[in-house]
Amino acid sequence: MWEYLKAGRLGAPENFFLERMANYSPDVFRTKLLGQDVAVFCGPAGNKLLFTNENKYVGSWLPKYLYKLVIFAPGTSKEVIEKETLDIRSNPLPGFLKPEALKEYIHIMDAMAKDHLEEHWAPYKEVKVFLLAKTYSFSFGCNLLMSVKDSKDIARMYGPFKEMLSGLSSLPINFPGTPFNRAVKASRIISEEVMAVVKQRRREIVENRETAIRTDILGKLLEGPEDDGLVCKRIVAFLLGSYNSVSVAITFTISHIAQYPHVYERVFQGMNI
Template sequence: MDYLGIVVALVVAASSIAIHLLSRAKKRQPANLPPGSLGLPVIGQSLGLLRAMRGGDGGSRWIQDRIDKYGPVSKLSLFGTPTVLLAGPAANKFLFFSSALSTRQPRSVQRILGENSILGLHGADHGRVRGALLEFLKPDMLKMYVGRIDAEVRRHVEENWAGRGTVTVLPLMKRLTFDIISALLFGLERGAVRDALAGDFARMVEGMWAVPANLPFTAFSRSLKASGRARRVLAGITREKKARRCQPEHRKAPSRSNDLITCLLGLTDGHGERLLSDEEIVDNAMVALIAGHDTSSILMTFMVRHLANDDATLAAMVQGKWPVASESIVPTCHGCS
């Protein structure tokens, strides 16, 4: 048989196998799935959503177009995960009040943040980790953080705001938020380690909103590598703090926990056993860093924007009529972009 005949035979065989597999997959598909398409494997509708989110409306038009096309319930695939889009009051009621549903992050997010984070736990494990994290947020604990937050804010203003007529607020607020969270969660002071962690954190966030293709040139691949580096830093901090707790002077006069990792290391159950493992502490410290970053930085950005556009409010704050700041740390804001 000549080469042409072999090629034709292979093409026919491959086509037959493909048709057979597609027909079997079609037969196995349940008949009660909502309308819509899952799109290409792994990619799905992720690229379309990401493009829409970069637009002026944050993706609202993209979502509305799907609702107009398929109705209030439709299926799609986002970030490698089959997804159902629900819209409307009835869907919201079902989502928030149904006991049959449980929150779950896409597999790609779990790979970045860790397998032991509260985002992927359910039942008793979820309650155990949630209770441990809430210990750090008790009112008497929050009082301990005011001085440290104030010190970070004063340093940030003096280095990045004082003497400048115009500032780009959002990037500065993101870095300030990261510095505060790093100090409170990890006890991490200024320096090269915190700067490197800030860069890895930015790459992690970028990968959470990317197609989960682990290829060398993709944002997701860079995010996984950054997550590994950040995890090693936090694991090292955890080991250092655990070793410090075992020192004789600490056992004689234990100090109050002044950061999340130290607090979690000190929690025990009714039998004196540690409530969380080292891996659980690292993974949930990563989640706490992610969870508080964008919300806080965006809120502070809008606050600064309000002050920049409201001379009366800014003047009242600078003159000390508001007890939250003094003239020495509030810059004159000639413009914010």
């Protein structure tokens, strides 16, 4: 555990894995991460095994203390965590995530990307892509999932959201002043903010307001049988799942385009067709 944290603080967490691949196996090895026994599958073959066999041979997993941190309130019983975690996994809403379903959000993605570039990129000669990509990813997630578009509302949630994320890779020591303790407090704030949006939308639906008719993920969730608490947990889980994956993909895409001018020219030409 300490070796992994040390490698991360030195800015090279990959060394933790590369050393074990060299010492044990370049394909799969067993180790400990943050006190948890894990098996690490390496390389393209390992990725293919995991991503093509989810819910068949393997399933998504987080240490139990992280479930309490990012989804469940502190003090939630083990039985409740296991039951609601199973409920979340058993209904992954595949229809929302299929390419044909995502088409209806393309105009939202396009408009948000243009606004983001004009505000945060165009005025500057140099930008830090990863930081801006994370800001964009969170804003996009709030819009797509809950139709939260106001910059003040997004900023109010983004601060504790980042604080919560910082606790994911910290030691699970819940004492005042520790990163994990700050993350636990931040997770409560995020849950309260999301729950407020869920309850407001529920009221709009009950009162048959026109504002309740929206095409976001929250609206689709509220059409189902799940209670507001589980809906809130799903939204938080979706925010977490979409944050780093989208921002990392954007960053690597921009990096590769910058490294290969001929690719940039092709992309630029395609945008002006």
